[in-house]
Structures are given as structure tokens and as C-alpha cells.
Amino acid sequence: MNGESLNITQDNLDKLQTIFPDIFSEGKIDMEKFKATFSDDINFQNERYVLNWAGKADAFKVLQIPTTATLKPYPDQSINFDTTQNVYIEGENLEVLKVLQKAYYGKIKVIEIDPPYNTGNDSFIYPDSFKENKSDYEKRIGDKDEEGYLMKEGMFRKNSKDSGHYHSNWLSMMYPRLFLAKNLLTEDGAIFIHIDDNEVHNLRMLMNEIFGEENFIGEFIWHSRQNVDSRSLTGASIDHEYVLCFVKNNGTRIRGKEINKAKYTNPDNDARGPWMSSPMDGIATKDKRSNLHYTIVNSETGLKYDPSPENGWRFQKSTVEELVKDNRIIWPKNPNSKPRFKRYLNELNNDFTGFSSMLDVDFTSQGTRELRELMEMETIKFPKPKSLIKTLINQLASDEDIVLDFFSGSATSAQSVLELNSTDNGKRKFILVQLPEQLDKDSDASKAGYKTIADIGKERIRRVIKKIEKERTEKPDMFNNGKQDLGFKVFKLSPSNFKIWRGNEITEENLVQQLDAFTNPVREESKNDNMLFELILKAGYLLTNKIEVKEKFYSINEGELIIALEEMNEKIISNIISAQPKKVITLDNLFTGNDQLKTNTVLQMKDASIEFKTI
Numbered sequence: 001m002n003g004e005s006l007n008i009t010q011d012n013l014d015k016l017q018t019i020f021p022d023i024f025s026e027g028k029i030d031m032e033k034f035k036a037t038f039s040d041d042i043n044f045q046n047e048r049y050v051l052n053w054a055g056k057a058d059a060f061k062v063l064q065i066p067t068t069a070t071l072k073p074y075p076d077q078s079i080n081f082d083t084t085q086n087v088y089i090e091g092e093n094l095e096v097l098k099v100l101q102k103a104y105y106g107k108i109k110v111i112e113i114d115p116p117y118n119t120g121n122d123s124f125i126y127p128d129s130f131k132e133n134k135s136d137y138e139k140r141i142g143d144k145d146e147e148g149y150l151m152k153e154g155m156f157r158k159n160s161k162d163s164g165h166y167h168s169n170w171l172s173m174m175y176p177r178l179f180l181a182k183n184l185l186t187e188d189g190a191i192f193i194h195i196d197d198n199e200v201h202n203l204r205m206l207m208n209e210i211f212g213e214e215n216f217i218g219e220f221i222w223h224s225r226q227n228v229d230s231r232s233l234t235g236a237s238i239d240h241e242y243v244l245c246f247v248k249n250n251g252t253r254i255r256g257k258e259i260n261k262a263k264y265t266n267p268d269n270d271a272r273g274p275w276m277s278s279p280m281d282g283i284a285t286k287d288k289r290s291n292l293h294y295t296i297v298n299s300e301t302g303l304k305y306d307p308s309p310e311n312g313w314r315f316q317k318s319t320v321e322e323l324v325k326d327n328r329i330i331w332p333k334n335p336n337s338k339p340r341f342k343r344y345l346n347e348l349n350n351d352f353t354g355f356s357s358m359l360d361v362d363f364t365s366q367g368t369r370e371l372r373e374l375m376e377m378e379t380i381k382f383p384k385p386k387s388l389i390k391t392l393i394n395q396l397a398s399d400e401d402i403v404l405d406f407f408s409g410s411a412t413s414a415q416s417v418l419e420l421n422s423t424d425n426g427k428r429k430f431i432l433v434q435l436p437e438q439l440d441k442d443s444d445a446s447k448a449g450y451k452t453i454a455d456i457g458k459e460r461i462r463r464v465i466k467k468i469e470k471e472r473t474e475k476p477d478m479f480n481n482g483k484q485d486l487g488f489k490v491f492k493l494s495p496s497n498f499k500i501w502r503g504n505e506i507t508e509e510n511l512v513q514q515l516d517a518f519t520n521p522v523r524e525e526s527k528n529d530n531m532l533f534e535l536i537l538k539a540g541y542l543l544t545n546k547i548e549v550k551e552k553f554y555s556i557n558e559g560e561l562i563i564a565l566e567e568m569n570e571k572i573i574s575n576i577i578s579a580q581p582k583k584v585i586t587l588d589n590l591f592t593g594n595d596q597l598k599t600n601t602v603l604q605m606k607d608a609s610i611e612f613k614t615i
Contacts, residue, residue, distance in 0.1 A: 027166075051205040053168040056175070063176035067098040068500055070534035071491035071543065077458060079465055080487025085400075085429040085544045086414070088461065090454045091493025093406040093433045097180040099493070100431075102540045108184040108431075109401035110393055111191040112413055114384060115177075118159060118170040118198045170199055171206060177406070178210050184404065185248040190217065192392045193244045194384065200242050207246050217245040217254060218357050222388060226363040243359065243392065254395040256352035264345040275342040277330055280320075282312040291316050296339060298331050299324075305338055355395065361387040371410055374463050379445040379456045380410040389416040393428070400427045408432035411457035414488070415464045421484055422468050429485070429544070432457065436492075461488055489543060497526035497534050498615060521615055522587060528565050535563050535585050535615070555579065564590065573601050577608050588614040 017024050023034045071089060075081040078088075089096050116124045159169045181191060191211075195203050200219075208216070225239040232238070245254065264274035286293040292312035296305045307313045313320065323329050328342040367385035372378060389412050397403050397417075405413035417430040436452040439445050450456055465486045471478070498521045522531070532554055533543065545557040552572050553564040562581040564572065568590035576584055584605060591598035591614070598614075605612035 051171075051202070051209055053171045054165050055168050055172045059172040059175040062094070062172075063179055067095050068496045069095050069099055069493055070496050070530070071096075071099060071537065072494040072530050073533050074490040074492060077490040078488060079462060080485075081489050082547075083485075084487030084489055085427075085485055086417075086488040087429075087431045087491065087543050088408075088411075088414070088458060088488050089431065089433045089491045089493065090436045090452075091433065092435060094177055094180070096433045096493055097177060097184070097406060099537060101180065101183060103537050103542055104184050104402075104431075106184070106186055107402060107542075108404045109186050109189045110395075110397040110403045111181050111185065111189070112389060112392055112403060112405050113181075113191070113407045114194040114405075114409060115174060115407045116159075116170070117196045118166070119196075124159065124170075124173050167199070167202055171202060174203070174206060175210070178206065181404075181406070182210055182248065187249050188247070188252045188396075190245055190247045190252065190254065190396050194241060195244060196241045197238060200244070203244060207244060211246040211248070212250070214250045215247045215252075217247055218355075219244055220357050220359050222359040222361065224364045226365050245392075245395075254355055256350075256355045256395075259348065259351055259353050261345060270342070272344050272346070274345040276345075277340045278343045280314045280339055280341055281308060282314045284312050285310055286312065296320060298339075301331070303331075303335055307338075359388065359391065361385060361391055367412065371412075371460070374415075374460060374467075375445075375456070377444045377448060379443075379450070380453065383410040384412050386412060386416050386419065389413055390420055393417065394420065397428050398426060400429065402429045402431060404431045404433075406433035408434040408457055409453060411460045414457070414461045418461075418464050418468060418484075418486070422471075425484075427485065430488075458490065491533070491543065494530070497523055497531045499523060522589065531565055532563060536561070539583060539585060550579075551575065555581075561585070566590075568597070568601070570597070573597075573604065577604060577610065580608070581610060583611040583613070585613050585615065 013029070016029075017027075023030055069091075071091075073081070078084070159166060178191075185191065193203065193207070204216075204219070220243040222241050222243060223239060224241045225237070228239070229237040247253075261274075263276045265276070266274045282289070282292045284292055286309065289312055292315075293307055293309075294313070294317050296313070297303070298305075315323070320329070323341055330340045330342065332339060362385035364382050364385065366387070367383040368381070370386060371380065371383050393403055393413075393416055403413060403417050408414070411432055411434075414430050414432055417428050420426060421428055434454045434457050436454040438452055439450060439456075445456060450459065465488075468484070469486060472484070532547070536545065536547075536556055537543065539561055541556055541561055548555040548559075552567050553562050553576060555562055559579050560582045562576050562579060562584045564576070564584070564586040568586060588598075591601075602612060
């Protein structure tokens with residue numbers, strides 16, 4: 001009861017929606033459908049099969065806006081910063097995905113994400129063209145409190161089911177992120193997305209549009225709830241969730257389920273080696289495959305065996321006769337049973353069979369238990385169990401493949417990658433991205449000193465690394481003595497270290513500011529390490545490429561790229577050219593007052609076929 005009189009308009013709309021639900025979309029009347037239902041004027045505009053929603057154009061605009069942001073290194077929050085290949089990034093994931101585009105384009109093998117399910121209680125960022133313009137949106141996603149943490153009231157909006165753009169808001173949030181994510185996949189890469197009934201229908205169509213319907217692999221069903229939900233208002237206990245899988249290119253297939261070779265034995269000492277018994281039932285009726293419907297006769301006993309009318313036999317008659325001659329038919333002891341045939345282990349063409357669309361892994365409750373035991377307190381609700389994430393990652397990622405999770409939450413993906421590597425001595429790498437979203441101040445985690453979800457994720461990774469190190473020390477025989485990457489680099493999304501020159505936007509008011517950006521592009525508070533990683537990324541190199549500190553310059557990725565940030569003179573230039581890099585980047589102000597040195601450097605670099613750029 002809200003003290004207001006009856007809303008006549010809304011009451012009439014509710015009655016109309018009860019009778020004609022088909023003419024409503026997101027709680028509002030779709031006038032094209034209304035006219036088609038109640039008049040002869042049936043004329044749908046742009047009639048074609050397409051997913052559309054209010055704000056789709058704005059989602060495209062947000063996608064196309066370039067970013068000047070960078071990633072700032074935090075070695076003190078990392079483990080083995082200088083040597084590890086694993087990365088943890090704090091920041092708004094759309095901006096982070098944009099920052100990663102140049103360096104990681106086509107380099108990610110598996111993307112594994114668990115985005116907001118749009119249950120009506122989720123808070124997330126979305127471009128809302130109905131309430132704000134682009135500049136307002138950009139300002140909002142940068143809003144922070146006095147301590148530098150993202151403000152929930154500014155950063156996020158709760159997407160209530162009462163919203164007139166409930167589904168649209170979620171789609172506008174997901175579209176640009178998934179579009180950019182596809183760019184990062186290798187040609188044989190795949191993405192796994194967790195979802196439930198609220199948006200699975202829309203997500204499937206959205207993925208068809210971005211990835212292509214032909215690149216759909218499967219919609220896997222995970223039995224997530226251990227106990228029946230008796231609180232359901234509908235009476236139906238929703239005990240499952242989904243995982244959608246799409247690949248970058250048609251032709252890529254997932255690995256499948258490993259064949260249990262223990263089923264192959266050799267009880268009769270067959271010279272051809274271990275075998276297992278397989279059924280001879282087919283899959284076609286007599287109308288479809290009459291050659292598969294015949295009687296098999298055991299010549300020794302005279303017993304006859306007829307196929308099932310619905311299935312027939314697996315093989316045609318001549319093939320079965322060859323199997324009999326080859327002593328590969330297993331005749332049943334029970335005359336009411338059917339013959340089977342020997343399938344030999346050495347005949348396997350693959351160590352894997354089909355991967356079931358029904359995921360046989362742990363429940364959500366196990367994920368909660370795993371995180372609670374590791375963190376020694378309640379932290380984040382309903383994390384995914386490790387067995388689920390490991391099963392999915394293992395379908396494609398092996399060797400030195402990179403796994404990306406840009407809705408990383410409690411960092412289950414990182415733990416899964418680290419533990420998989422411990423199990424099979426693999427060298428998989430992870431990149432995790434998580435908003436530094438503030439925790440509830442009354443939560444146990446907040447009282448224990450953790451301020452954000454990102455803090456929980458980083459601490460989880462530290463504890464997993466410590467746990468694995470302890471296990472490797474106590475039980476070295478379990479790990480094949482292989483050296484494992486037990487570390488991670490922490491970065492945070494930050495403004496560029498360089499002032500942005502916008503010559504086409506000069507006005508009388510900002511002329512001085514723009515001239516300053518032109519003559520001295522480095523921000524006063526910028527540090528060499530921060531500038532170094534920004535230039536590495538923007539030059540197209542990885543955050544984990546090897547960095548060597550030389551005299552007055554940095555050598556990246558075995559000398560392919562050289563960056564000089566402190567000093568420039570003839571001796572340094574000579575040393576750089578002698579290193580034979582592909583590309584050199586330096587600060588323009590290092591040549592201040594010495595135009596001749598800069599001119600000579602440009603010519604020397606050109607003669608040496610070195611790409612030279614000044615900032």
C-alpha cells in the first residue's frame with residue numbers, strides 16, 4: 001500500500017496484457033503488433049529475423065568509443081611479478097577489454113565468464129540512452145569514493161524487473177563486451193558463458209549475431225542445485241543452469257570426454273590385445289534401412305537372433321559375417337539377449353568420445369564450501385565449483401594457452417587453471433578482470449579488512465598458490481618435479497600517463513591546456529614503470545613479455561621492442577641500434593634543445609630498418 005489512488009492507465013494496461021500478452025514487449029505496448037492484431041493494416045517495418053532491443057544503437061556507440069586508459073602495475077600486490085605469466089586486472093571490464101585489444105588480439109584460447117544473470121536484483125553498468133548522454137556515462141563509470149573505490153550508486157544501476165527496459169539494459173551491457181571478447185580469441189578458440197532461464201533465450205540470439213549461428217557448439221545443462229527449492233512461487237524448483245559454448249570459427253571442436261580405457265580388458269587372452277564388449281543395435285527402422293534388418297544365426301548352436309524393429313542392426317549382413325569369421329562376435333549365454341562385438345583398444349582413433357550436454361560436476365553448494373574453507377570465512381555468495389570450471393577449460397585449453405575471465409568474481413577460474421597445471425604439469429595462463437566493487441560493510445569479509453570483490457579474488461589466488469607450494473614440498477612425487485608458474489601480476493585500470501592532444505577540439509578556453517599537451521605530453525605524476533607498461537600494451541606487446549633493464553632503456557620480448565624514458569644521447573642511440581630491435585619508442589622531450597640529435601636519430605633508425613616513434 002503506497003497511499004496513492006488507483007492508476008487507471010496502468011490498471012487497464014495490466015488487464016490488456018492478461019488478454020493479449022503477445023502485443024507487449026518489456027511491459028509496454030508494441031504498436032506494430034497492436035495494429036497487426038486489431039486492424040487490417042499489417043505492415044511490419046524491416047521485416048526480417050533479427051534480435052533488436054531499445055538502446056542497441058547506443059550499445060554500438062559505446063563499443064566504438066576508443067579508450068585512452070591504461071593498466072598500472074602493482075608489484076607489491078603480486079607474486080613473482082617479474083617472471084609470472086598470469087595476470088589479474090582490477091577495472092571496469094569493457095574499458096579493460098578495449099585496452100587489451102591491440103596486444104591480445106587473437107591470442108586467447110578460452111574465454112570463461114559468469115556474467116550477471118539479470119535476475120532483477122543484479123547491479124551492473126549499461127549504456128542508458130533514456131537517462132544520460134555519452135559524457136554522463138563516461139563520467140559515471142569513473143566515479144570513485146574518497147578512498148578510490150568505485151561507488152555502487154554511481155558505477156552500477158540495479159536492473160529491476162519493473163524497469164521498462166529490463167531485457168534491453170542487460171543486452172546493452174553484454175553486447176559490446178562479447179563483441180570485443182570475440183576479437184581476442186584465437187582462430188580455434190572458444191567462449192563458455194554461464195547463464196540461467198532469465199536471459200538464456202536472448203543470450204543465444206545475441207551470440208548467434210556476434211559469433212554466427214554456425215559457430216554454436218552446444219547449450220550445456222548444469223545440475224546446480226543440490227536440494228529442491230520449496231520456496232518457489234510457481235511450484236517449480238529450478239535446479240539447473242546453462243553454459244553456452246561458441247567457437248571463433250566453424251570447424252573448431254571441443255576435446256570431448258576422455259575414454260575410460262580401464263573398460264578394455266583381455267579375459268580370453270586375445271592376441272589382438274584388450275577389448276570391450278559393444279552392442280550391435282542400430283538406429284534405423286526397416287522402412288529406412290532394410291539392409292540392416294535380418295536374422296543373425298549362431299552356426300554352432302543354431303540359435304537365431306532378430307533385431308529390434310525400431311533399430312535394426314548396427315552393421316549390414318556381410319560385415320557381421322566377417323566379424324563371425326574373425327572371432328569378434330560375443331554370443332550371449334542367455335538366449336533372450338543379443339550378440340555383441342569386440343571393440344579393440346588399439347583400434348581407437350581418438351582418446352576422447354562425445355562430451356555430454358549434461359554436465360556431471362559438483363553443485364553450487366560445493367563451490368561455496370570450497371571458497372569458505374580456503375578463505376576461512378564467508379565472503380562471496382554462490383561461487384561456481386572448481387569441477388565445473390576445470391571441466392570447461394579442459395575442453396580446449398592446454399599447453400601454454402591463455403584463459404580469460406572478465407567477470408572473475410571470487411577468482412574460481414584462476415584457482416582452476418593453477419590446479420589443472422599442478423595435475424598435468426601444464427603451462428596454461430590466466431587473465432582475470434574484476435571490478436573493485438565494494439563489499440557490504442557489515443559482511444564478515446569487510447570486517448576482516450577486505451574492501452572489494454577484487455580484494456577477495458586476489459587473496460584467493462595468493463592462498464591457492466601457498467597451498468600448492470605446500471603440497472609440492474610435502475608430496476613432490478605427485479608433481480613430476482615439473483616447475484610450475486605460481487605467481488600473478490596485478491594491474492589496475494588507470495588514466496593514461498600521457499596528456500591527450502586534441503588538435504581538432506581546440507577552443508579559446510582550452511588553448512593553453514592543449515598547447516601544454518603538445519609540448520609536454522607526460523603527466524606530472526607519471527612514473528617510469530607505469531609509462532613502460534602503457535607503451536608496451538599500446539605497441540602491441542603482452543603484459544607478460546620479458547622485460548630487461550639495460551643502461552638507460554628497457555628491452556622487451558628478447559629485444560624486439562626498446563623503450564627509452566630517461567635520457568637520450570649518441571651513445572645510448574648507438575647501443576639501441578646495435579641491439580637490432582624491430583621498434584623503438586622514446587619520449588620526445590628527451591630531445592628538448594637538441595633538434596639535430598633527433599633528426600640524426602630518425603635517419604639512423606630508418607637506415608637500420610627500425611620503426612622509430614616519439615611520444
